[in-house]
Amino acid sequence: MITKITHTCIYVLNQDSAYDFYVNKLGFKVHTDAPMGEGARWLTVTPPQQPELEITLFLVAEGGMFDKETVQTMTTLIKKGTFGAAVFTCKDLLATYEELKSKEVVFKKLPTKEFYGFEALFIDDSGNWFSLAQTNP
Amino acid sequence: MEQYEKIYLYKRIVRAKLFIDDHYSDNIDLDNISDQAHFSKFHFIRLFKSIYGSTPNNYLIKVRMDKAKILLAKGHSVLETSNMVGFDSPTSFTGMFKKISGQTPSTFQREQDFKRNAMQSNPLLFVPNCFAETHGWTK
Numbered sequence: 001m002i003t004k005i006t007h008t009c010i011y012v013l014n015q016d017s018a019y020d021f022y023v024n025k026l027g028f029k030v031h032t033d034a035p036m037g038e039g040a041r042w043l044t045v046t047p048p049q050q051p052e053l054e055i056t057l058f059l060v061a062e063g064g065m066f067d068k069e070t071v072q073t074m075t076t077l078i079k080k081g082t083f084g085a086a087v088f089t090c091k092d093l094l095a096t097y098e099e100l101k102s103k104e105v106v107f108k109k110l111p112t113k114e115f116y117g118f119e120a121l122f123i124d125d126s127g128n129w130f131s132l133a134q135t136n137p
Numbered sequence: 138m139e140q141y142e143k144i145y146l147y148k149r150i151v152r153a154k155l156f157i158d159d160h161y162s163d164n165i166d167l168d169n170i171s172d173q174a175h176f177s178k179f180h181f182i183r184l185f186k187s188i189y190g191s192t193p194n195n196y197l198i199k200v201r202m203d204k205a206k207i208l209l210a211k212g213h214s215v216l217e218t219s220n221m222v223g224f225d226s227p228t229s230f231t232g233m234f235k236k237i238s239g240q241t242p243s244t245f246q247r248e249q250d251f252k253r254n255a256m257q258s259n260p261l262l263f264v265p266n267c268f269a270e271t272h273g274w275t276k
Contacts, residue, residue: 007265029203034260036274042264056268064272094144095188098151 007044009056010085011078013126015043018057021125025103028055038063047088055086078127081108085128093118093134100132149175150184157193161200162223167193202237205230210249215242 012018022028028045044054060074090096109121117135171181201222208218219230
């Protein structure tokens with residue numbers, strides 16, 4: 001029986017920039033930031049109130065499972081906004097939207113009433129998009 | 138019209154929250170914060186709590202403790218950290234840190250030092266093997 005997700009992965013195009021976005025703009029916490037040699041880096045962050053879920057900010061770069069062609073394809077698709085990476089929730093969408101907007105986070109969908117609550121869409125510094133939801137109590 | 142008023146209200150509360158985020162190291166109190174949002178203290182506390190789930194004062198403490206953890210993990214002394222997160226004395230800082238975190242700043246720092254050293258000397262301890270293998274980090 002599967003019980004939990006402990007690690008999940010978001011493909012990013014620059015780990016320094018992703019660090020700034022997820023930590024300084026979204027307010028996530030750094031869980032692990034370990035050098036893996038030859039410029040590689042294992043970087044995971046956790047949502048502010050979910051310290052047990054590590055989100056790996058996985059660099060799309062040549063080496064390991066990525067050859068040059070895969071890197072080019074992934075880079076194009078990420079920049080194009082192909083990948084929806086997660087649904088985040090918050091207590092108050094309008095306040096969170098105002099805060100993130102003031103930190104220059106780009107929204108693709110303004111806060112909108114849906115049958116389950118409210119939803120907005122934003123993109124990260126690479127181009128991955130996320131739903132930000134406030135569900136009905 | 139009502140919608141515009143609501144958005145305006147939200148902007149002011151968010152501005153106050155960001156004020157705390159930016160000025161946690163200063164000697165700010167509730168009056169500073171409610172002034173920043175142009176509210177009466179009572180109205181401000183009620184609205185802030187309805188949006189963020191804690192009072193402005195408790196939120197300020199939380200921000201200070203979160204920042205303190207980052208500073209301690211980077212190797213700042215307890216005294217330095219205490220000053221840098223807006224406490225008048227290391228004693229009151231240590232008391233608050235222990236109350237919130239369940240351990241003293243020194244103990245927390247020792248644990249973080251241990252983790253940081255382990256990350257440097259044996260980073261594979263922190264990476265699930267499937268990721269390490271696909272990256273060729275296990276060879």
